[in-house]
Amino acid sequence: MTLDWSVVWEYRERLLEGAALTVGLAVTTMVLALPLSLGVAVLRSNRFAVVRALTTAYVEFFRATPLILQIYWAFYVMPVVIGLALDPLPTALLGLVLNVTAYLSETVRGGLNSVRPLQRYAGLALGMTGLQVFRVVVLPQAFRRVLPAIASTWVSLFKDTSLVSVIAVADLAYVAQQLRAQTFRVFEFLTAMAALYWLMGYPQAKLVDYLYRRTRVVE
Amino acid sequence: MIPAALASNWRFLAAALGITVELALASVGVGLIVGLLVGLGRSYGGRVLGAVLALYVDSMRAVPVLAILVWLFFAAPMLLGTPIRPFLAAASGLGLHLGAYVAEAVRAGLLSVRQGQTRAALALGMTRVQAVRVVVLPQALIRVMPALGSLLTFAVKDTAIAAVIAVPELMRQSQIVAGQTYQPFPIYTAALLVYFVLCFPVARVTDLVYARLAPRGAG
Numbered sequence: 001m002t003l004d005w006s007v008v009w010e011y012r013e014r015l016l017e018g019a020a021l022t023v024g025l026a027v028t029t030m031v032l033a034l035p036l037s038l039g040v041a042v043l044r045s046n047r048f049a050v051v052r053a054l055t056t057a058y059v060e061f062f063r064a065t066p067l068i069l070q071i072y073w074a075f076y077v078m079p080v081v082i083g084l085a086l087d088p089l090p091t092a093l094l095g096l097v098l099n100v101t102a103y104l105s106e107t108v109r110g111g112l113n114s115v116r117p118l119q120r121y122a123g124l125a126l127g128m129t130g131l132q133v134f135r136v137v138v139l140p141q142a143f144r145r146v147l148p149a150i151a152s153t154w155v156s157l158f159k160d161t162s163l164v165s166v167i168a169v170a171d172l173a174y175v176a177q178q179l180r181a182q183t184f185r186v187f188e189f190l191t192a193m194a195a196l197y198w199l200m201g202y203p204q205a206k207l208v209d210y211l212y213r214r215t216r217v218v219e
Numbered sequence: 220m221i222p223a224a225l226a227s228n229w230r231f232l233a234a235a236l237g238i239t240v241e242l243a244l245a246s247v248g249v250g251l252i253v254g255l256l257v258g259l260g261r262s263y264g265g266r267v268l269g270a271v272l273a274l275y276v277d278s279m280r281a282v283p284v285l286a287i288l289v290w291l292f293f294a295a296p297m298l299l300g301t302p303i304r305p306f307l308a309a310a311s312g313l314g315l316h317l318g319a320y321v322a323e324a325v326r327a328g329l330l331s332v333r334q335g336q337t338r339a340a341l342a343l344g345m346t347r348v349q350a351v352r353v354v355v356l357p358q359a360l361i362r363v364m365p366a367l368g369s370l371l372t373f374a375v376k377d378t379a380i381a382a383v384i385a386v387p388e389l390m391r392q393s394q395i396v397a398g399q400t401y402q403p404f405p406i407y408t409a410a411l412l413v414y415f416v417l418c419f420p421v422a423r424v425t426d427l428v429y430a431r432l433a434p435r436g437a438g
Binding site: 001060061063064065066067068069070072073076077080081155159160161162163165166173177180186187190191193194197198200201202204205206 | 277278280285286290297298376377378379382383403404408411422
């Protein structure tokens with residue numbers, strides 16, 4: 001096997017464009033999913049049983065089915081059923097946001113529940129409105145507690161963006177596999193792809209560890 | 220009323236479901252063995268081994284499953300000089316990926332068992348190995364069962380990614396049938412439901428088992 005790494009350098013711009021789309025997709029998904037997951041978490045303790053049942057069904061369903069199939073469904077079935085045919089990129093974003101929102105809402109819900117009721121009572125006793133108590137007292141405490149878990153979800157999301165390559169969104173995985181087919185330099189491009197993911201993902205995994213260490217309770 | 224596309228292809232899809240289950244079992248088997256050994260190695264194996272294993276674990280946490288599978292199937296054979304069957308590439312790739320997460324769970328479990336337990340075991344005249352095997356490890360494993368349970372659902376869902384290297388599992392065969400019949404709606408929807416039926420109980424069953432074993436891990 002003779003390897004020719006110069007070909008990777010030659011196509012560096014396309015690989016980096018793919019990597020940029022990967023990062024952009026992950027960031028956009030997270031920005032949309034965070035507020036949505038807060039909404040879902042709050043709705044899951046709504047006083048109407050129907051609302052609770054619907055949000056629970058949504059969360060459980062998206063957590064118990066493969067993301068790759070959800071993306072496929074959004075791309076091939078949604079146009080037939082709902083008549084909504086989106087381009088690959090918005091379809092991918094929709095799939096990722098719905099998936100990540102389901103996971104994050106569980107994390108957020110855990111965080112909100114972890115804030116003791118006394119904190120709320122104290123806020124109300126000080127004359128705050130219910131909304132103020134939520135925003136000023138409960139949310140900041142909950143956020144601090146679930147930050148490591150959110151970071152963990154972020155790293156998973158970053159890895160999961162690679163699945164959008166199956167509907168031809170030109171992310172790093174897609175570009176690398178296209179270049180593989182185009183140049184026949186299979187080993188070089190697939191190794192470059194794995195290396196680029198590693199270079200981007202490794203520091204993120206370490207950051208998650210750091211966040212967990214910082215919040216760890218020592219016995 | 221069953222859609223025709225589904226009625227005439229159900230045998231084909233049922234066989235694919237069998238492959239999905241086999242792949243899930245194989246990757247869970249590899250993942251548990253690798254995870255247990257790596258978790259123990261990182262906890263008791265000394266500095267050099269610990270650093271090597273940490274690099275392995277963090278790399279697996281940083282690189283997408285899709286990149287691992289594609290690399291193992293297309294690039295690794297060029298290094299080895301012999302082709303690798305899709306199922307083997309998928310089972311080992313998924314297993315090695317899962318193993319890193321299992322190792323993290325095992326290590327967290329081992330750390331959570333208090334020092335006094337080890338000291339008591341040593342004071343009773345047990346060797347170090349005995350202390351870990353008989354006293355520390357069982358408690359650790361019971362404590363991390365909820366984490367392992369959610370990893371099991373991930374293991375089942377991640378088998379769908381093996382479709383990108385043409386393992387004839389449920390996702391891949393659904394693509395084939397959907398393409399042949401031009402009926403993506405019933406096929407992909409049925410696949411979603413099957414995955415849900417497969418994954419949802421896994422989480423519930425581990426919860427039940429854990430509820431029964433939890434008191435025994437509370438040392």
